[in-house]
Amino acid sequence: MILHLAVFTWNDSVTDADVEQLTDALTTMARGIPELHSYTAGPNLQLRPGGDYAVAAIVEDEEGLAAYLDSPGHQSVYERYLGRMIAQRSAAQLPLDAGSFRAPQG
Structure with a gap:
């Protein structure tokens, strides 16, 4: 399993309404992507200090990540919202497995 994280900093012109519309569009988009x-x-x-907005997606593998990122739904949301809203973007992918977290003993 892979955890994909994306963090965005918005352009100054982005409004609360823009963010609400984006969130609705992303949520709708995600329901249509079986790889998620x-x-x-x-x-x-x-x-803590950081960007304005974040996305966390869990997929099975690299092919699932590509299917999500390259999907028509994702491309549509980018073209309609993200492309004009983003001032900065960063992303990371982390492996997930049952042993990823170990609580301290004692």
């Missing part, structure tokens, strides 16, 4: 095991997107809580 889990998906969440929304404004950053700003508990």
Whole structure:
């Protein structure tokens, strides 16, 4: 399993309404992509320094990630919203497995 994280910083012209519309579009998009095991997107809580918005997607493997990112739905959301909203973007992919987290013993 792979966790794909994307963090965005918005252009100054982005409004709360833009962000709401984007979130709705991403949520709808995700429901139509069978390769997604889990998906969440929304404004950053700003508990620590970081971007304005984040997406977390879990897929089975690299092929699943490509299917998600290259899907017509994802491309449509990018063209309609993200392309004009993004000032900065960063992304990372992390492996997920049952042993990824170990609670401290003692």
